[in-house]
Amino acid sequence: MDFTLSAEQLMIKDSVTRFAAEPPKGDPWSTFAELGWLALGAPEDLGGFGGPLETMILMEAFGKGLVTAPYLAQVVLAGSILRLAARTDLLEALVDGNARFAVAYEEPHARHDPSRVATIAMRQGDGYALGGSKVRVLGASSASTLIVSARLDTHDGEIGLFAVPLDAPGVEIHGLASEDGHDVAAIQLDNVRISSNGLIALAGLAIVEHALDIATAALCAEAVGIMTVLHDVTLDYLKNRTQFGVAIGSFQALQHRMAEMFTELELARSMSFVAAMTVAGEADPRERARAISGAKVQIARSGRFVGQNAIQLHGAIGMTEEYKIGHYFKRMTTLERLLGDSDYHLGRYIASQRVPRRTPVNA
Amino acid sequence: MDLAFTPEERAFRDDVRHFIAAKLPGDVRAKVQAGESLEKDDFARWHTVLYAHGWAAPNWPIPYGGPGWTAVQRHIFSEELAYGWAPRLPPFGLVMVAPIIMEFGNDAQRERYLPTILSGEEWWCQGYSEPGAGSDLAALDTRAERDGDHYIVNGTKTWITFAQYADWIFVLVRTNPQAKKQEGISFILVDMKTPGVTVRPIVTIDGGKEINEVIFENARVPIENRVGDEGAGWTYAKFLLEHERTGTAGVARCRQQLVQLKERLASDGISDDRFLDRMALVEIELDALAYTELRTLAAESAGKRPGPESSILKIKGTQIQQALTELALDAAGPYADQLAANAYFNYRKTSIYAGSNEIQKTIIAKRILKL
Numbered sequence: 167m168d169f170t171l172s173a174e175q176l177m178i179k180d181s182v183t184r185f186a187a188e189p190p191k192g193d194p195w196s197t198f199a200e201l202g203w204l205a206l207g208a209p210e211d212l213g214g215f216g217g218p219l220e221t222m223i224l225m226e227a228f229g230k231g232l233v234t235a236p237y238l239a240q241v242v243l244a245g246s247i248l249r250l251a252a253r254t255d256l257l258e259a260l261v262d263g264n265a266r267f268a269v270a271y272e273e274p275h276a277r278h279d280p281s282r283v284a285t286i287a288m289r290q291g292d293g294y295a296l297g298g299s300k301v302r303v304l305g306a307s308s309a310s311t312l313i314v315s316a317r318l319d320t321h322d323g324e325i326g327l328f329a330v331p332l333d334a335p336g337v338e339i340h341g342l343a344s345e346d347g348h349d350v351a352a353i354q355l356d357n358v359r360i361s362s363n364g365l366i367a368l369a370g371l372a373i374v375e376h377a378l379d380i381a382t383a384a385l386c387a388e389a390v391g392i393m394t395v396l397h398d399v400t401l402d403y404l405k406n407r408t409q410f411g412v413a414i415g416s417f418q419a420l421q422h423r424m425a426e427m428f429t430e431l432e433l434a435r436s437m438s439f440v441a442a443m444t445v446a447g448e449a450d451p452r453e454r455a456r457a458i459s460g461a462k463v464q465i466a467r468s469g470r471f472v473g474q475n476a477i478q479l480h481g482a483i484g485m486t487e488e489y490k491i492g493h494y495f496k497r498m499t500t501l502e503r504l505l506g507d508s509d510y511h512l513g514r515y516i517a518s519q520r521v522p523r524r525t526p527v528n529a
Numbered sequence: 530m531d532l533a534f535t536p537e538e539r540a541f542r543d544d545v546r547h548f549i550a551a552k553l554p555g556d557v558r559a560k561v562q563a564g565e566s567l568e569k570d571d572f573a574r575w576h577t578v579l580y581a582h583g584w585a586a587p588n589w590p591i592p593y594g595g596p597g598w599t600a601v602q603r604h605i606f607s608e609e610l611a612y613g614w615a616p617r618l619p620p621f622g623l624v625m626v627a628p629i630i631m632e633f634g635n636d637a638q639r640e641r642y643l644p645t646i647l648s649g650e651e652w653w654c655q656g657y658s659e660p661g662a663g664s665d666l667a668a669l670d671t672r673a674e675r676d677g678d679h680y681i682v683n684g685t686k687t688w689i690t691f692a693q694y695a696d697w698i699f700v701l702v703r704t705n706p707q708a709k710k711q712e713g714i715s716f717i718l719v720d721m722k723t724p725g726v727t728v729r730p731i732v733t734i735d736g737g738k739e740i741n742e743v744i745f746e747n748a749r750v751p752i753e754n755r756v757g758d759e760g761a762g763w764t765y766a767k768f769l770l771e772h773e774r775t776g777t778a779g780v781a782r783c784r785q786q787l788v789q790l791k792e793r794l795a796s797d798g799i800s801d802d803r804f805l806d807r808m809a810l811v812e813i814e815l816d817a818l819a820y821t822e823l824r825t826l827a828a829e830s831a832g833k834r835p836g837p838e839s840s841i842l843k844i845k846g847t848q849i850q851q852a853l854t855e856l857a858l859d860a861a862g863p864y865a866d867q868l869a870a871n872a873y874f875n876y877r878k879t880s881i882y883a884g885s886n887e888i889q890k891t892i893i894a895k896r897i898l899k900l
Contacts, residue, residue: 167601168531169827175530219530401898421894428893429841436820443532460813467810516809 169439171223178216179223186231193308194235199263204241207380208249212261218380222387222442229391232493234347236268236305242384243269243304246377247313247327251367256311256329267329268309270300270353271374278506280315280374283325285355287316294365296328296336296358302504306332306351307341314355315370327370334358346497375451379458382505383441386465389501390431390438392494393469396476397431399491400424403480420479427475430468437461455518459511466502466511473498532823534601542605549613552578561614564868566737569652569694576618576649586623586647593631593639594647600829604822611781619691622646622653626699629716629765633757642697642718656686656700656719656743657766664888666701667710667763671745673702673717678752680704680717682725682745688882692728692741695721700745701766704759716762718754725749735874770884778846780819786853787812793860804859811852818845837896840889847879847886 171179181201190197198204206221208214221242228237241260244267248257259265276282285298296316306312312330317323330337336358341351367373404415404424414420441461444454473495477484484491502508534542557571579585587603589595598606610617627646630638645651662669671684682702692698698719705713719726725748731740757765790808794800822842854873861869880886894900 167534167823167827167830169824170831171530401900404900415900418891421898421900422887422890424898424900425890425893428898429844432821432838432841433814433817433845436824437817439530439824440532440816440820443530460816463810463813464817512806512809512813515813516805 174216175220175223178220179227182224182227183230186227186233189231189233189235194233195263195266195308198235198237198241203237204245204263205261206241207245208257208261209254212254212258214261218383218442218446221380221384222438225384225387226391226394226438229388229393229497230395232392232497234349236308236349238381238384238388239268239304240266240309243377243381244313246380247366247373250373250376251327251370253329253366256366265311266305266309267311267313268303268306268351269374269377270303270306270312270314270330271378272300272302274299274301278510280378281325281371283315283317285314285316286319287326287328287360288319290359293359293361294326294328296330296355296360298355300353300355302342303339303351303353305349306339306353307349312337312353313366314353315374318368321368324368325371325374326368327366327373328360329364329366330355330358330360334360344500346493346500348500372451376454378505379454380445382458382462383438383445385501385505386434386438386441386461389465389469389498390435392498392501393431393434393472396472396491396494396498397427399494400427400476400479423475423479427472430471434465434468434472437464452518455514459506459515459518462506462511463508463515466508469498469502532820534605538601538605541602542609545606545609546613548582548584549609549615552582553613553615554578557616558614561616564872566739567616569691572616572618573649575616579618580648585618585649586627588624589627589647590631593627593643600826604826608781611779611785614785618649619652621655621691621695621699622651622697625655625769626653626718629699629756629769632768633716633761633765637753638718638756651696652691652694653697653699654689654692654695654721654743656689656698658686658688660685660687664885666766667714669701669703669714671700671702672706673704673715673750675704675752676749679749680752680755682717682719682748682750684745686743686745687731687741689741689743690739692721692743693730693738697721698726698743699756701762704762708760711763712760714762714766715759716756716765717750718756719745719748719750723748723750733875733878735871737871737875778818778822778842779850780815780822780846783815783846783849783853786850786857787815790853790857790860793857797860799860804856808856811849811856814845815849818842818849821845837892840884840892840897843883844880844886844889850879851876 203224205212205214206216206224245257245260247269248260256265260267271280272278273282273284285296285300287294287296296314298316309332312332314328314330315325316328318326332339336356338354339351344350401424404420405413407414438461441458444457449457476491477495480491483489486492554574557575560567560571576585583596586595587598587606591597623646627643630642646653657666659669659671671682671686673680673682686700698721700717700719701714702717703713704715725746727744729742729744730738731742732738733740825838825842854876857869858873
């Protein structure tokens with residue numbers, strides 16, 4: 167049992183902390199490539215290194231710096247799908263920075279569930295024709311290719327994953343307003359023709375679920391970074407803001423609230439470690455679902471408490487556009503619901519503990 | 530970074546598990562499993578078994594007869610006690626007074642008191658709280674006035690668990706009424722058979738008879754029964770409170786309660802989603818607490834003393850324990866299960882004892898957050 171960072175991990179932490187303190191103007195993708203961050207979690211023969219623990223370090227720092235680059239979507243989520251599907255050619259392009267992938271898995275009425283897919287992939291010649299709607303596609307406007315989940319009209323309606331160039335005829339992208347400054351879009355697919363090489367995986371659902379677990383662990387780390395800032399800035403404010411002739415941090419009502427925020431932050435931090443270590447290890451899908459969904463629920467709950475009380479303890483200044491606390495609160499509010507809200511993950515956590523129905527031996 | 534226990538630690542866990550399975554008296558296990566209250570004899574028989582094996586005092590160093598375990602081993606041992614439905618031995622002698630005697634007592638006191646604490650021959654209780662000194666413990670006014678080579682002790686101590694079984698009581702007394710309130714306090718050891726010491730039981734809302742009032746009326750206590758310096762008792766008490774707070778998370782016992790709750794749901798056919806949601810929220814928080822405890826443990830293994838962070842474990846641990854008794858009572862319903870009702874009533878104490886949760890929040894605010 168060991169919660170300390172290795173020398174290499176400390177180096178990553180150091181460089182990402184410096185990056186997040188002063189992110190370069192404009193698109194940081196070439197910087198990401200130079201620093202090797204596009205290769206995190208990729209196989210070694212592609213120049214890859216590290217895994218979920220290193221991703222956790224990176225994402226926590228991105229949270230602290232409120233970095234809006236679509237790293238979670240285009241590297242963690244998309245990269246995990248390509249790695250799990252063993253599409254080395256596409257992964258190599260991702261690592262080199264030559265291609266950028268956005269994942270279109272979520273649908274309008276699916277309530278976060280990646281298995282509820284109405285988008286259709288019809289076999290046509292030796293390729294496919296795709297049609298359907300996707301929502302909350304993160305990092306879509308800066309991507310070159312979409313990874314789309316679609317139900318096949320063959321193979322008993324199995325969910326396949328397809329690489330769809332964003333400039334393919336029939337692809338429409340609608341950028342959405344986002345409250346946290348992140349790039350997000352809805353995608354409409356209308357009879358989009360894909361060659362057979364565009365099929366990334368046939369049994370795509372297990373891959374998407376696994377990749378979402380890896381991405382959720384990364385999201386938890388970002389949330390911990392955000393909560394850390396919300397906590398630290400509020401604590402500082404309690405020490406410096408005076409009313410009634412004393413620092414407001416001398417009032418017991420506020421001290422206890424702050425102690426509760428500290429407690430929630432530490433519980434969230436523990437769950438972020440567990441989430442990262444779970445996806446770094448060999449957990450089976452049920453164990454993984456339990457750990458990841460449990461972590462997401464705890465982090466959403468802690469994040470809401472820390473965020474709402476950070477605003478409350480600041481008073482009116484916390485409500486203003488110019489003060490930083492509100493921006494962290496808004497990102498935390500999105501993360502609470504992103505990649506599955508608490509209702510979804512609570513249900514998944516409970517389901518992961520149900521005794522599975524016995525599968526007949528000869529099936 | 531690594532969550533796993535080492536192969537040696539896993540082998541140790543197996544040893545402990547087999548030992549408990551083989552040696553814990555069956556009737557005691559049954560009582561613990563059923564949530565019934567234990568008699569002195571139940572604890573004593575288990576203590577004797579542990580003592581014979583050298584495992585009665587996990588937190589003691591080897592020179593005093595302890596096993597010299599690491600923090601991780603102690604954690605594993607305490608978890609396995611819970612998983613094996615073994616009682617937790619009363620902490621007053623083994624966990625509370627013994628470390629103070631080791632740290633601040635003299636050789637004669639170490640020789641006199643430690644062996645019988647270890648063997649379980651003598652039982653101890655804790656005389657801290659008073660009717661007028663609860664959270665503000667330093668306001669205590671049980672007086673000890675010098676009379677030759679004795680102190681004359683007068684006052685009332687209260688909320689004393691197992692005073693009815695105890696041979697000895699360690700007491701915080703005021704030896705100097707003129708000094709600043711924390712500085713006039715001393716730490717003394719009193720034989721419960723001393724004339725002028727009376728035990729009065731206090732019945733709790735669950736019908737329990739664990740706690741008592743202990744009244745001192747001109748009780749004569751030899752000066753040599755004072756531990757450490759006169760006026761330094763408050764420092765020793767704070768040292769002890771930190772010892773008391775580690776291990777209060779009770780994660781493994783909570784896991785056992787959850788297992789029982791799920792068995793009840795299965796046998797009673799309860800599959801109500803609202804109930805399952807509430808139970809899952811508690812279970813998730815228990816997971817978060819368990820890993821937070823492991824982080825503290827890893828820090829302790831790396832050489833850090835248990836510090837104010839243990840306040841988090843106390844607050845969250847007791848909230849979860851209480852939430853579980855609440856769920857169990859909800860599952861049973863009214864007039865259905867007196868043990869479930871009594872457990873719910875009894876567990877209200879957990880957020881009050883060992884420094885109320887409000888006091889713990891103040892400790893976090895002052896000592897960690899520096900507010």
